[in-house]
Amino acid sequence: MDYFWKKITANTQRAAEYGNPVSVITSSVITSFDNFGFNDELPAGRTKPIHSIGAICKFEWKITSASPYTGLFAPGKQVGFIRMGSAASYDNKGLTPGVGVKFPRSNRPSGNYVGLHSTELAQSWNFFAFNLSNHLPPSSGIAGVLAKKFEQASQCAAQVGVSDMARYAQDGTEAAAPKQPFKLLMVPSSAVQQTTSAKTVDQNMDEFGSIPVGTVLYTIYACGAGNGDAELTPTDGGVDKACAKPLKLGDYVSTSKCTTSKYADEKLHFRHQRIEEDWQLNPEFLTQYPAAKACARSSVAADRTPKKCWQ
Numbered sequence: 001m002d003y004f005w006k007k008i009t010a011n012t013q014r015a016a017e018y019g020n021p022v023s024v025i026t027s028s029v030i031t032s033f034d035n036f037g038f039n040d041e042l043p044a045g046r047t048k049p050i051h052s053i054g055a056i057c058k059f060e061w062k063i064t065s066a067s068p069y070t071g072l073f074a075p076g077k078q079v080g081f082i083r084m085g086s087a088a089s090y091d092n093k094g095l096t097p098g099v100g101v102k103f104p105r106s107n108r109p110s111g112n113y114v115g116l117h118s119t120e121l122a123q124s125w126n127f128f129a130f131n132l133s134n135h136l137p138p139s140s141g142i143a144g145v146l147a148k149k150f151e152q153a154s155q156c157a158a159q160v161g162v163s164d165m166a167r168y169a170q171d172g173t174e175a176a177a178p179k180q181p182f183k184l185l186m187v188p189s190s191a192v193q194q195t196t197s198a199k200t201v202d203q204n205m206d207e208f209g210s211i212p213v214g215t216v217l218y219t220i221y222a223c224g225a226g227n228g229d230a231e232l233t234p235t236d237g238g239v240d241k242a243c244a245k246p247l248k249l250g251d252y253v254s255t256s257k258c259t260t261s262k263y264a265d266e267k268l269h270f271r272h273q274r275i276e277e278d279w280q281l282n283p284e285f286l287t288q289y290p291a292a293k294a295c296a297r298s299s300v301a302a303d304r305t306p307k308k309c310w311q
Contacts, residue, residue, distance in 0.1 A: 001058065001079055001104055004040070008056055008081075008261045008268070014205060015265035018089035019049035029152045034308060036109045036271045040102065051098055053201055053265055054085025055208035057258035059217060063250045069222060070175035071166040072103050072111045073249065078170055080104070080111075082217065082252060083264055084127065084208060092198060093122035099132060099186070100270030103165070106172040111165040112271040115186050117235050119147060119158075125196050127204065128188035131242060132218070135159045135183040135234040138296040147296070154274045155304060156295035159183075161273035163281045180278065181222035182285055183234065185243050189216040189251070208258040216251045226288025234294075244288070276305040 027049065035043060042048070061078045072078055080103040087096040096119075103111040115132035117123060119139040123130065136158040139147035150157035166180035192215060194207050211217070224245030227234075239246050261268075279286050279302035292300045 001081075004081065004102075004104065004268070005058065005256070007263045009259060011262040012259050013262050014201070014260035015048075015053050015262065017052070018086075018201075019047055019052040029150050030308060032272045033153045033274055035269055036112075040104075040110055040269050040271075041267045042269045048265065050087050051083075051085060051100065053205070053260075054083045054100075055205050055258040056081055056083040056261055056264045056268075057208075057211070057217075057254050058256040059252045059254050061220070061250050061252055064248065066247065067222070067249055068179060069166055069181060070177070070179045071168050072105075072170060073166055073180060073222065074169060078103055079255070083268070083270065084258070086127070086204070087116065087119070088121055090199070090201060090204075091122065094125050094198075095127050095204065096121050096123055097127045097130065097132065102268075102270055103170060105168055105170050108168045108172045109271075111168070112273070113162050113165065113184070114160055114270055114272060115184070125198060126194045127207075128192045128194060129196075131188070131235045132186040133183055133235045133242070134162055135231065135294070137233050137235070138294060151306070153272075153306060153308075154276060155297060155300045155306070156275045156291070158295055159275040161275045161278040163278045164273050178281065180282070181247075182225050182244070182282075182288065183223045185221040185223055185235070185239065185246070186218040186252075187221065187239065188218055191215050192217055205260050209260075211254060211258050213254055213257060215254045217254055218252045220249045220252060222247045222249050226285055228289055231289035231294050274305055276302055 065075045067075050083100045087098040098116045113134050117130035118137050147157035163180050166178040223243040227244035
């Protein structure tokens with residue numbers, strides 16, 4: 001935590017501008033899934049064409065003793081970083097809320113996941129208007145075209161896995177029998193709601209920067225199973241609609257001010273995990289929702305992961 005925070009706060013200027021999302025077409029998406037190790041940085045020359053600008057802060061997560069899950073989902077306190085920002089430029093229409101979450105682990109690669117409400121552009125000027133999840137609705141329109149690029153690495157562009165987070169605890173201990181939720185649901189707190197009027201990037205970053213230390217950012221629910229056809233709109237409605245067998249794991253509570261950061265915008269990497277790895281560890285998940293439809297494909301299978309670049 002100290003190592004990353006020193007780099008994050010060394011230069012608190014944000015990136016100059018948003019990247020061009022279309023440039024995703026000419027980049028290898030495999031890098032987003034397979035670039036991981038102990039420095040958590042993008043390879044030299046790699047840029048962020050989406051999620052180019054954000055605010056990042058430290059948080060703690062006190063997980064309920066009722067949690068049946070392992071690794072970073074086990075009962076007790078976890079600490080991490082959350083980076084928040086629009087996936088694409090505001091374009092005078094609104095924000096596309098997205099977060100990257102990172103839990104450094106001792107002598108292990110960090111645990112990471114990314115969360116969005118959907119890939120629809122310009123959803124609201126209030127970043128905290130909607131629930132977020134690592135499972136999204138199928139993309140359409142221009143977002144659907146860009147999402148297809150993610151099929152270079154996974155059958156399901158709309159979902160990322162969290163099973164790696166269940167495999168290792170923050171102290172590096174490996175779970176003998178990893179257990180994870182079907183998905184995570186992030187419900188924004190009333191304390192962080194933003195204005196709904198049009199704003200510039202800097203005005204939005206200032207809103208993040210004004211969040212007091214000790215504020216609940218999100219309440220995190222573990223969804224214990226797939227929820228049938230409701231998984232086609234997996235972030236919509238209240239917890240009971242968006243989440244089957246919900247368990248309130250705990251709150252993300254800020255332990256630092258949220259800041260812009262040149263390092264976080266240009267170098268810090270939040271690895272994506274293939275959803276197929278969740279399916280392989282938990283074959284029952286594929287029977288609990290229309291996975292193919294949710295992934296905008298005719299069919300999906302746990303053993304049909306696209307080959308990695310070195311295979």
